Amino acid sequence: MSEIAAAHDDHHDYHPSGLWRWVTTTNHKDIGTLYLWLAMIMFFIGGAMALVIRTELFSPGLQFVDPQFFNSMTTLHALVMIFGVVMPAFTGLANWQIPLMVGATDMALPRLNNWSFWILPFAFAMLLSTMFMDGGGPAGGWTLYPPLTLQTGNALPFVIFSIHFMGMSSIMGAINIIATIVNMRAPGMHMMKMPLFVWTWLITAFLLIAVMPVLAGGVTMLLTDKFFGTSFFNAAGGGDPVMFQHIFWFFGHPEVYILILPSFGVVSSILPTFSRKPLFGYSSMVYATASIAFLSFVVWAHHMFTVGMPLAGELFFMFATMLIAVPTGVKVFNWVATMWRGSMTFETPMLFAIGFIIMFTIGGLSGLMLAIVPADFQYHDSYFVVAHFHYVLVPGSIFAIMAAVYYWLPKWTGNHYPERLGKWHFWLSTIFVNLTFFPMHFVGLAGMPRRIPDYALQFADYNMLASIGAFGFGFAQLLFLYIVVVTIRGGEKATDQVWEGAEGLEWTLPSPPPYHSFTTPPVVR
Amino acid sequence: MSNSTLYYIPEPSHWPIVGSVGLFTTLIGAALMMLDSAVGTWLLAAGILIVVLMMFGWFGTVISESESETYNAQVDLSFRWGMFWFIFSEVMFFAAFFGALYYARQYSLPWLGGEGPGILTNTYLWEGYEALWPYTANGPGEIGGAFTHMGAWGLPAINTLVLLTSGGTVTWAHHALKAGHRGQLIAGLFLTVALGFLFIGLQAYEYMHAFTDLNLNLGSGIYGSTFFMLTGFHGLHVTIGAIILTVVLFRCISGHFTPNRHFAFEAAAWYWHFVDVVWLGLFVFVYWL
Ligand code: HEM
Ligand SMILES: [Cu+2]
Numbered sequence: 001m002s003e004i005a006a007a008h009d010d011h012h013d014y015h016p017s018g019l020w021r022w023v024t025t026t027n028h029k030d031i032g033t034l035y036l037w038l039a040m041i042m043f044f045i046g047g048a049m050a051l052v053i054r055t056e057l058f059s060p061g062l063q064f065v066d067p068q069f070f071n072s073m074t075t076l077h078a079l080v081m082i083f084g085v086v087m088p089a090f091t092g093l094a095n096w097q098i099p100l101m102v103g104a105t106d107m108a109l110p111r112l113n114n115w116s117f118w119i120l121p122f123a124f125a126m127l128l129s130t131m132f133m134d135g136g137g138p139a140g141g142w143t144l145y146p147p148l149t150l151q152t153g154n155a156l157p158f159v160i161f162s163i164h165f166m167g168m169s170s171i172m173g174a175i176n177i178i179a180t181i182v183n184m185r186a187p188g189m190h191m192m193k194m195p196l197f198v199w200t201w202l203i204t205a206f207l208l209i210a211v212m213p214v215l216a217g218g219v220t221m222l223l224t225d226k227f228f229g230t231s232f233f234n235a236a237g238g239g240d241p242v243m244f245q246h247i248f249w250f251f252g253h254p255e256v257y258i259l260i261l262p263s264f265g266v267v268s269s270i271l272p273t274f275s276r277k278p279l280f281g282y283s284s285m286v287y288a289t290a291s292i293a294f295l296s297f298v299v300w301a302h303h304m305f306t307v308g309m310p311l312a313g314e315l316f317f318m319f320a321t322m323l324i325a326v327p328t329g330v331k332v333f334n335w336v337a338t339m340w341r342g343s344m345t346f347e348t349p350m351l352f353a354i355g356f357i358i359m360f361t362i363g364g365l366s367g368l369m370l371a372i373v374p375a376d377f378q379y380h381d382s383y384f385v386v387a388h389f390h391y392v393l394v395p396g397s398i399f400a401i402m403a404a405v406y407y408w409l410p411k412w413t414g415n416h417y418p419e420r421l422g423k424w425h426f427w428l429s430t431i432f433v434n435l436t437f438f439p440m441h442f443v444g445l446a447g448m449p450r451r452i453p454d455y456a457l458q459f460a461d462y463n464m465l466a467s468i469g470a471f472g473f474g475f476a477q478l479l480f481l482y483i484v485v486v487t488i489r490g491g492e493k494a495t496d497q498v499w500e501g502a503e504g505l506e507w508t509l510p511s512p513p514p515y516h517s518f519t520t521p522p523v524v525r
Numbered sequence: 526m527s528n529s530t531l532y533y534i535p536e537p538s539h540w541p542i543v544g545s546v547g548l549f550t551t552l553i554g555a556a557l558m559m560l561d562s563a564v565g566t567w568l569l570a571a572g573i574l575i576v577v578l579m580m581f582g583w584f585g586t587v588i589s590e591s592e593s594e595t596y597n598a599q600v601d602l603s604f605r606w607g608m609f610w611f612i613f614s615e616v617m618f619f620a621a622f623f624g625a626l627y628y629a630r631q632y633s634l635p636w637l638g639g640e641g642p643g644i645l646t647n648t649y650l651w652e653g654y655e656a657l658w659p660y661t662a663n664g665p666g667e668i669g670g671a672f673t674h675m676g677a678w679g680l681p682a683i684n685t686l687v688l689l690t691s692g693g694t695v696t697w698a699h700h701a702l703k704a705g706h707r708g709q710l711i712a713g714l715f716l717t718v719a720l721g722f723l724f725i726g727l728q729a730y731e732y733m734h735a736f737t738d739l740n741l742n743l744g745s746g747i748y749g750s751t752f753f754m755l756t757g758f759h760g761l762h763v764t765i766g767a768i769i770l771t772v773v774l775f776r777c778i779s780g781h782f783t784p785n786r787h788f789a790f791e792a793a794a795w796y797w798h799f800v801d802v803v804w805l806g807l808f809v810f811v812y813w814l
Contacts, residue, residue, distance in 0.1 A: 015537070016537055021537070023539070023542050024537035024538055024539050024541075024542065025537055026534060026535050026536065026537055026538060027534075104532070105531075105532050105534060106532070106534050108603035108606070108607070109603055109604075109607055110534055110535055111535055111538050111540065111541060111583070112541075112607070114538065114541040114542075115541035115544055115545065118541050118542050118545045119545050119548070121545075122545050122546075122548070122549040125549075126549070126552070126553070154560050157555070157556035157559045157560065158553075158556050161552040161553075161555070161556055164552070165548070165549075165552070168548075171611075171614050174610070175606075175607050175610045175611060175614075176607070178606060178610055179603045179606040179607050179610075180603075182606055183599065183602050183603050183606055184532070184599075184603075209610050209613055209614045209617070210613075210614075210617050211617070212614070212617075213614045213615070213617040213618035213620075213621065214617055214618070214620065214621045214624075216618060216621070217618050217619075217620075217621025217622055217625075218621055220754075221621075221622075221625065221750075221754070223559075224743065224750070224754065227559045228743050228744075229668075229669070229742075229743055229744035230743050230744070230749070230750035230753075230754070231663075231664060231668050231744075231746045231747050231749075231750050232625055232629075232747065232750050232751075234664070234666075234668070235633070235637060235650075235664065235665075235666075236664050236665060236666025236668055237663060237664035237666055237668035237669075237746035237747055237750070238629060238633060238634050238637065238656075238662050238663060238664030238665075238668075238746045238747035238748065239629060239633055239664070239746075239747045239750065240628070240629070240632070240633035240636075242633075243625060243628045243629070243632075243633060246624075246628060247621055247624060247625065250624070308642070310641065310642060516534065519531070
């Protein structure tokens with residue numbers, strides 16, 4: 001035993017430095033940091049693509065980029081933001097926080113953890129390189145529908161392989177998160193005592209393992225249809241392009257919950273702290289999350305109402321989709337009830353969390369409108385859909401990520417971020433995000449189609465506003481980058497608890513926490 | 526098993542980055558091959574070589590850590606959860622292809638043949654096409670030309686027996702391992718591996734038969750597509766499983782594992798059972814019904 005302990009200690013003496021430390025690290029904090037920085041870099045890359053789109057749409061007519069490039073921008077913007085920003089950012093938060101929150105030393109499978117991250121830079125190098133290939137980048141939309149996507153030039157196999165890569169990374173990351181949550185909890189940390197961030201991630205990880213392989217299978221069939229003569233999506237051979245849509249959305253709808261569930265966890269952690277009250281309805285939150293996850297498997301065809309499905313299918317998917325509003329409503333109710341009569345203060349994380357609740361709800365309501373089959377016949381593939389998913393994703397997922405960073409950054413770095421600047425960042429982001437996406441509801445309802453580089457004259461005013469908003473939002477994010485950098489460099493020292501009302505294991509550790517979090521497990525009463 | 530209460534956190538490792546470089550090279554090679562570029566093959570080979578090297582290095586490290594009893598029971602449990610969810614992800618991967626088969630048989634093909642909402646499609650686009658699985662399942666365009674489908678009761682039935690038997694032998698080996706009977710363990714495992722490779726051999730023979738005698742290949746419409754994708758990915762998984770079992774066999778021969786500490790053996794056995802169950806699905810839905 002003593003020999004083993006000695007050998008064990010030896011291992012920890014091996015600490016490579018410089019870049020090699022980051023490449024070979026098995027530490028959950030290092031890996032969390034890597035994920036978060038990757039997300040930050042991709043956020044600016046994806047953002048630049050969005051600004052190309054908004055520049056072209058600033059006024060009617062074709063003036064700035066050619067349509068093929070415009071389409072590859074919409075496609076890559078989506079792939080980068082979904083797989084390169086929101087997912088890695090949440091995985092980074094999971095890496096940092098889950099071991100701290102359940103009282104573990106580290107993640108359950110540290111080497112695998114390293115690999116989950118280090119696949120991603122290669123995946124995105126591959127994806128972004130397609131922009132420079134013969135035939136240009138992928139331009140058929142992030143949904144990759146055949147036959148359009150099969151017209152992609154040399155980029156096609158690279159895009160598909162990069163998606164395989166991202167899938168591997170997500171699956172391995174998710175496996176690690178599940179193993180950590182089920183196996184690494186400190187004594188006394190029962191499942192129903194776990195912070196909601198941990199719960200939501202547990203369920204998200206399950207969704208990831210269940211649907212990423214389906215996406216992998218779907219894109220593999222695209223590849224074989226293009227290069228090996230199969231007929232999966234070719235009617236002449238007995239297949240059907242609509243089949244791809246079913247496979248894609250069987251992945252796609254759970255995927256949007258993968259993008260939002262961890263946000264629910266973040267918001268459920270932040271609200272009690274700044275309301276100085278425990279979370280209202282903890283167990284109903286857990287059950288609501290689980291039911292949302294379950295329902296997310298049976299609603300996929302609400303993305304395909306206009307494609308021509310049997311009536312029974314349309315009806316089933318409409319009602320199932322509307323059913324999701326019930327557990328979602330439970331959540332929103334609980335959040336509001338948590339704040340009710342709390343002694344609230346409005347530090348930056350709280351502002352982002354409240355902004356999340358309001359604006360995510362707007363997105364949820366437009367989602368309900370889209371779920372109504374006859375209405376969707378009108379809205380489908382219009383800017384109204386663009387408005388919907390940007391409301392749930394930008395002031396939704398992205399705001400939750402920002403809230404989480406402001407909330408936990410003092411814990412991670414030991415320094416407080418500059419509060420005034422944080423508030424500026426929040427208000428600028430909120431104003432510009434609404435300026436960007438709210439007008440899209442109107443042009444969408446009036447019939448402006450998505451994914452088209454030009455539009456009819458009557459949409460000009462709103463588009464100009466949206467473009468101004470987009471640039472404003474983009475530049476406001478430079479402020480975020482600045483705040484993060486100065487906070488890492490220094491600032492007012494944070495206490496262990498950081499926030500007056502904060503409760504949970506992570507706040508019992510010093511700020512910043514030691515390299516190995518809980519070497520002896522804490523006991524949870 | 527180490528009875529240390531400390532959870533073992535491995536030292537920094539370079540194997541993951543080697544793996545990423547290897548996979549990156551492999552996939553670029555594969556993509557270039559598809560685009561008919563000459564360097565593709567070389568990159569692919571180099572990439573696979575790097576990945577194999579990574580596996581030797583990474584698994585080698587884990588094996589020596591395991592043999593030196595660096596892990597406690599909690600780490601062992603993490604491995605188990607990891608393997609379980611990995612297999613679940615594989616199940617979902619196959620689900621995509623089974624789903625495609627289901628959709629093709631239940632919806633796309635009958636619709637092309639004019640059933641239900643497909644009546645207009647059939648009348649105006651594919652007049653005279655009659656959808657009969659599997660006979661006309663290369664679609665109204667008769668993609669790939671006339672073919673004969675693969676029957677269930679010849680070789681596939683034998684293959685079912687082979688795999689089911691191998692499921693039995695691996696269980697026998699497991700019992701022997703737990704009872705401490707090395708001889709039976711090695712015999713059972715050897716038989717499993719042998720049956721695994723026999724299956725692969727028979728499958729290869731079946732493919733040759735399909736290509737040469739039945740004019741059946743990946744390009745034979747949706748029938749050929751689903752047939753070869755499902756059986757092909759399954760065959761790949763059998764191959765992987767057989768290789769894993771071979772490694773475990775060699776470890777058994779060199780005296781690794783104890784009656785109550787043999788995660789690698791169990792992981793390999795789980796994987797093998799998974800491959801077995803997928804085959805049963807294939808036998809029923811691809812060959813038989
Ligand atoms: C309140 C629950 C929600 C409902 C009822 C809902 C409903 C819908 C419907 C019916 C569509 C298809 C519209 C069309 O293409 O015609 C859609 C699209 C979309 N939704 Fe939601 N949604 C909800 C929540 C969310 C959430 C939480 C997210 C992500 C965080 C999300 C992300 C998306 C995305 C990305 C699309 C567009 C996909 C595409 O076509 O590119 N939705 N939603
Ligand atoms: Cu959806």
